[in-house]
Amino acid sequence: MMKLEGALYPWRFRVVVGLLSIMVLAICYRIVDLQVIDHRFLIEQGDARSLRTVSIPAHRGLITDRNGEPLAVSTPVTTIWANPSEMQADKSKWGLLAQALGQDPKALTERLNEQSTKEFIYLVRGLTPEQGQSVLDLKVPGVYGKEEFRRFYPAGDVTAHMVGFTDLDDHGREGVELAYDDWLAGVPGKRQVIKDRRGRLIKDLQVKKNAKAGKTLALSIDLRLQYLATRELRNAIQENDAKAGSLVIMDVKTGEVLAMVNQPTYNPNNRRTMVPAAMRNRAIIDVFEPGSTMKPISMTAALDSGRWKPSDKVEVYPGTLQIGKYTIRDVTKTEGPILDLTGILINSSNVGMSKVAFDVGGEAIFRAMQRVGLGQYTGLGFPGERVGNLPNYREWRKAETATLSYGYGLSVTALQLVHAYSALANNGKIVPLTILKTDKPAESTQAIPEATAKTLQGMLQQVIEDPRGVYRARVPSYHVAGKSGTARKTSVGTKGYAENSYRSLFAGFGPMSNPRYAIVVVIDEPSKGGYYGGLVSAPVFSKVMSGTLRLMNVRPDNLAPIPPEQQANAAPAAVPVKGGRG
Missing domain, CATH: 3.40.710.10 (DD-peptidase/beta-lactamase superfamily)
Incomplete structure (x- = not known):
């Protein structure tokens, strides 16, 4: 009986064996293709999950008065940002973080909990490099630093209306800073780094493009x-x-x-x-x-x-x-x-x-x-x-x-x-x-x-x-x-x-x-x-x-005349003596 059934449907067995063979051959071909022929695909996919291009901030151009006195300069600052979803795993250092940031611990905790589903928020911007490093030294999971530049105006309110100011992103918003923003703004650079899946820096590979600083602007004001x-x-x-x-x-x-x-x-x-x-x-x-x-x-x-x-x-x-x-x-x-x-x-x-x-x-x-x-x-x-x-x-x-x-x-x-x-x-x-x-x-x-x-x-x-x-x-x-x-x-x-x-x-x-x-x-x-x-x-x-x-060292043109008696008493001009030692 079994022999009869096998004789009646032999093509079923052959079809199944054939399909399995084709699948095995396809898998083998794909393995050879990825490993030998098109091996860059796996490299690119691996790099996409670890190789990152980060921006290098550009130094904004200097603004000076006509004599070279600085009116607006850029100073390096550190911006602290966080991944709230990552921070939820360890809340033990949140109090120390709030203290280092100079913020209210309760307010910071409420903010992080409210935004726990987000992957990026600013914690504070414009810290000095020393202040920023002290925050990063706490090694709070999910807290990271970013290098930026902040504008400083040495003359303060004296030149405020002329020079203007920039916003937190270093874009001109008033005065000369706005009028000549394209001239003053630098061009950010690019740097390749390797990061793990949590975004932590593993290795700094190379600079793909150097940052180009903004141009200096000399104003007419004295x-x-x-x-x-x-x-x-x-x-x-x-x-x-x-x-x-x-x-x-x-x-x-x-x-x-x-x-x-x-x-x-x-x-x-x-x-x-x-x-x-x-x-x-x-x-x-x-x-x-x-x-x-x-x-x-x-x-x-x-x-x-x-x-x-x-x-x-x-x-x-x-x-x-x-x-x-x-x-x-x-x-x-x-x-x-x-x-x-x-x-x-x-x-x-x-x-x-x-x-x-x-x-x-x-x-x-x-x-x-x-x-x-x-x-x-x-x-x-x-x-x-x-x-x-x-x-x-x-x-x-x-x-x-x-x-x-x-x-x-x-x-x-x-x-x-x-x-x-x-x-x-x-x-x-x-x-x-x-x-x-x-x-x-x-x-x-x-x-x-x-x-x-x-x-x-x-x-x-x-x-x-x-x-x-x-x-x-x-x-x-x-x-x-x-x-x-x-x-x-x-x-x-x-x-x-x-x-x-x-x-x-x-x-x-x-x-x-x-x-x-x-x-x-x-x-x-x-x-x-x-x-x-x-x-x-x-x-x-x-x-x-x-x-x-x-x-401006302009010679006076309305001096009072010297009285005659003073002219008479004025000492005679020195007469040069000929000869003598040179």
Whole structure:
């Protein structure tokens, strides 16, 4: 019977034997293939489970002032991270870990338990290498270290608004750090290592790609002038109980910003208590009506027209001028019923300036302001820079013409204002602004005719040196020029101006023998002792300009003459003796 069945189905046996033989041959072929022919597959699979490529942090570029003083440097730090799921196996050292990290043990335990299913969390970032090593020496399972860099700012709050700061990942977030992030940021490297299945380092194999450090950036600012400006501006804010302030120093020949400071400020090295309002770089972000500081720019339009010269007279009596329902007033009492153009600037007469503007026309004044950069970007490339507003009308009515001529109806930044005055100081030539140190002569544009600019220089010098001028702006041993301004602040949420809310301004330049430096001072809402620009901002200009000229080793051009008796008693110059031993 069995023989009969075997004879009936012999193919079943053969099929089974054949399939088994094919499987054996396939397995043998695969073994030979993996071990001999395609042996790299097993190597790659093994490496994938043990060979790792880790990042090598790159050193961020150094930021310096024009003299090489460091403003932002990168220091090595250690970041401690953990694998909470791995840490659950041994909780005995969690208390020691919390103590080494300076954290509350209970809070750390709750955090690790809540995130027990995760494989990566940061425990703390930015430890010094010594602090980081002390944590790693505890050998807590699941706790690892990572090398990073942290930014440090040696000048602290003095350069905060210019330099800015980086975030925890070393990316620029404010100021120059943000504007030049691509230049400063380095390129991370790559390193091959062998790790076990728990992620622990077994062997450091090789560096596949070296880290490339970021490039150094030299700013145009002079740290000495930055400290000087910060000190004087802070003192003025405190003395006048003001809300805020800005100060900018510029080299009119090269276009370099030598100092830019704001109050209030912040410490970029400790941002835990930082107030967002203090982060604002007011010198380039806050726009305001410049008030009487615009009168010299308007006056250039009058002189350019050929219809006016400095000695021409204007009647300003009785100190008011009615234009429909709008009344123009002179804030201070003028020295007489009739003023020449220089007298209009010295007495800051709104009435006199308006009458000159009516003759010249609003379009001419608009063009004069536009040529010196108002209503336009400065090209500085600074994050958040505001352009302000310079209005233009199809039909210039008297009210718009008058208000524009004495600095209302338009808005500027402190940086734009100092740039405009640089054209007056530089014999009418305007140079592009820069916050980077430059060694090449800047290309200039003739924004104001040279003869007009030189005439305005003399007139603005009289604004300070005339007996009725802004004597608080005078600088001992130097001739300087400038113009004060006082502007009412617009009210927030309603039309018109706020009550008892002013900005005090002063813009000037010097020395007059060869004007080189322009300075603008803006004090926001002074509330103690007065609010006029000549009272509040002019003394700051005087102190900062005096310090600037001395620090820059500029020769005095206004020294008192030596009395005749001292000249007579002066020792004669030594006469060289011929011969003798050489």
